[in-house]
Amino acid sequence: MGEITNIMEYQVIAKQKLPKMVYDYYASGAEDEWTLKENREAFSRILFRPRILIDVSKIDMTTTVLGFKISMPIMVAPTAMQKMAHPDGEYATARASSAAGTIMTLSSWATSSVEEVVSTGPGIRFFQLYVYKDRKVVEQLVRRAERAGFKAIALTVDTPRLGRREADIKNRFVLPPHLTLKNFEGLDLGKMDQANDSGLASYVAGQIDRTLSWKDVKWLQSITSMPILVKGVITAEDARLAVHSGAAGIIVSNHGARQLDYVPATISALEEVVHAAAGRIPVYLDGGVRRGTDVFKALALGAAGVFVGRPVVMALAAEGEAGVRNLLRMLREEFELTMALSGCTSLAEITRSHVITETDRLRPTPRL
Template sequence: MDKLVCVPDFEKEAHKLLDNNSLQYYKSGADDEITLQENKNAFKRWLIKPRMLRDVSNRTTKTMVLGKPVAFPLGLSPTAMQRLAHPNGECANAQAAASMGTIFILSTIATSSIEEVAGAAPNGRKWYQLYGRLANFQESSKHSDAMSGKIGSAFAYHDTLLDQSLTWKDVKWLKSVTKLPIIVKGIMTSEDAELACSFGVAGVFVSNHGARQIDTVNPTIDVLPEIVKQVKGRCEIYLDGGVTTGGDVFKAIALGANMVFAGRPFLWGLTVGGEAGAQKILQIFKDELDLMMALTGVSSMSELTSDFVTKDWKSHL
């Protein structure tokens, strides 16, 4: 693992180690995988505008998310079935996030229960991705019992449990039964960002779910500016999709995100080295972000504004 110095290095190594079914599940996108590639390409079309002769001798990557500090603005997005990559699965990634002072999000479709992850990383920041009608608990339920006896694909059965009638009124109901902050993930338009704000959510999560659901949908970084403009600071804004370098984190924060998340890079790290692999991925992101700050004249996240990025002129042709 010492010779692996960037996310693509870990990805190449993970491709050698994973069985084909697991690999295809982790790396695939919807349909022709156009958005899967464009999520990454779009970051390359945003160019950095460095400033010179600014004192960057004291830099910090720390920021605040939902009123609490994080060591740097890159966390772990919810990704399913992490024990396909490593026996410790989600627990290892949660431990890596905790050790680096950032946020881990547990997928509804996890291979570790909420209780297992909580026990593995008791002091870490842990969020939960909630789907309608699918439980993730150690205790037996009618759904888990049915799933254990179901013949065929677990994923196909999972699809039958998802409630396709969910609407914004369900966000209102959820707010009425919990004191936890509610974040709506999958926001890709200013119209939905406005609706989310009107329902009083704590945050909107700009995401096309790793380009796994709809192909030819916009890359997330390209829709971020319009959502930031619409929200006007009424709630926090997070982003994932195509994030593979500290420079990508830099650009997303500059365009108005409060926090950035990545999914697949941590599957590659987990595959290669378990908790240590995921931790090294986090360290790579942090080191790349810190170097970018030093070279562009940025000392803190609060200084990082849209003045530091511009759209590639070729992208307007």
């Protein structure tokens, strides 16, 4: 395999190892995939303003998320059906996240149940929730997650319908027959069967509640004591509504560019959301993070932390648990190096003045 020197290299290996249908499911975006490319390219247009001659012999990357202390502001985003990538699936991701001292978010559509993930050992875990038409199923699932020791709900709000993922349509995507969506096993919810296009799109059309609205955040609060993060906010208007609804935090996300194409990259939408939240609740970023430099840029623009999704399943496909451990280690080391070279010894020292965005470059520079 040769030495892996950055996390993007795992995607090359995953493409070689995985069946085409599975790789395409993980890697593809919606329609023209403009937002998929933009999620990465927008980071490349943000430049650094590093400060020098600062003692950076000791660097502290620890932070707290909803009151839980973690080793770094880099967390694992929910990605579905991880046993398609590797037989250990979510078990491996849970163990690797725990070893790294960070948070794993388990997908509703995991191929391991909430109870199975908890059986891997201690760790701080959040649960990503899709709201089904049958609200009793949702209540049951939320209560199971809470009983199992999950600490928060990440409510996905950008998927009343599944985005048009043309690779899945071409491949007639369906969950491999030896796997199931474990959290829904034994429930009469229909199966992700072969369809005329994407089996997942047909499943979502049949099961997911399109009537979901802001009042349902209150409904969720009535059935659980877990804090609720609203995942899928990319505008100031919705950020203010999230605060008003009593959300514990916001995750700026465009669903890995898999829903509506031609929405901005999450890093481009971040500042608007941060300004609207106005410090009342924390704002996190999900999407496009591939380097420690990306983590620093997100924090400089106001994020309290970042979630990493696609790279985790690529590392999992390439090397199982060891791959995910290595991925989290590399991101941590790159982030620490970026802090040192920017003159920051703690997260609190990372400020807006450490970066220049495209908007900044368009403003006239005052004469000194």
